[in-house]
Amino acid sequence: MAGHSPNSGLSRRHLIAAAAGALSAAALPATSRAQAAGPRPLTVEAAAKLGALPGKAVLGAPGTAPRITELVDFNTPEWRRSARDMRELLAGDPRLAYAVVQAPRIDVRSLEAARVALAVLGRGVDLFEAFYFDLAERDGPIDGVVALGAAQRAGLDRYQIFNRSIQPQYTEDLSRAAALASALGVIDTPAYVIGDAVYAGYLDLARKRALLAAARP
Template identity: 30%
Template sequence: MRPAIRLAAALACLLGLLGAAVPAARAQEALDAAQVKKLALEAILENPEIIVQAIDILRAREAEAQTAQAQAALAANREALFADANAPEIGNPEGDVTIVEFFDYNCPYCRRAAPEVAEVLESDGNIRLVYREWPILSQDSLDAARVALAVREQGRYGAFHDALMSLPRATGETALNLAQEMGYDMERLKADMERGEIAAHIARSRQLAQALGFTGTPSFVVGNQLVPGFVQADQLREIVATARANAAKESGAQD
């Protein structure tokens, strides 16, 4: 929210609170602008906590609006998130919970999250993980993502993803070197890097992330839950459990 709009909204909240602070008899008087300012200043001086209350109300309203907007975007983009044939996936293709992860190979928090996510998938065989390559940090990230998506055409995307995520720095060059070490057909790989589906995946990831209000990586979608930022394995298990419980409630309501 722009500063001028935020200030106006805060003042509106403040004036609403001032109604309780200004004596009723005086509030009923016909007041000109100067009198209103004077009464407002008196009320603030007598009740300085009103300012904090107004800011808290404004923040709560903004949070509610952002949540509603994100949930609407999630509903509108559910098919693109959970059923995009142009997105790599691992885990159980028939899993009852799908996790969608937005990531960048050069994001340190993505690297920290990778073993946490892997631990949850290993301990729970009923999860499907969809990867959204979202290279936002640098040209190196974009080049590495293009290699990874091209690798998918030859299989073993998950293994390549893990290996690339473990490198100190992911670039187009280091990604290609890794692919060669892992035995991929390099001539085919370089040709596949130019395919329109790869650019389309990256562009779609950016559009989805922006629609959902994500501002950085990693970010996750689990059922109806939006989870921005790094998560530990135990936290992710709780989020998955909530997704299962919500799905069960929705299924029961439809029966």
């Protein structure tokens, strides 16, 4: 990686090579930058894909309702704001389940970081949560090396996480996340599923609270 020692064993060249095989399969549809304004209904097809999706990180109270699912790319401008909203929502609602789906589309950096995130999730949701919020508090672009640094700060071995991140299972996970995004009609992230509706584009904290309240039985 540019600016990193060639002796580190985790060069940007290695991470790009690992990510390249998943790039075309995991990229979100790019036919248009426009997204429909307002919510759209969650279709039966999309609900089935979401329910069966591997690699979801479910924070908070899994299995409870209401539930919010967010599709994320670590390098979109609104991701950090949404992550901070998530932390506040979880702190204030012990019944909330908040699911995170890695849906990278910006560039190879995002794909690298998504693969590291999936590898961290494989070690446990608590470690993923620490990793996720650590990244949200740091400025600048997020690539594989930056993500590995957050994994290390969460208490994980960066070399083990790197080796896990290049496994083929994560290519499949990202490909299925891309298929979910297509079924949801999502082009850019963040995007959210709350109740039976899909919301494209950043929702502020007040709006999320209102939608979650409305989704309660």
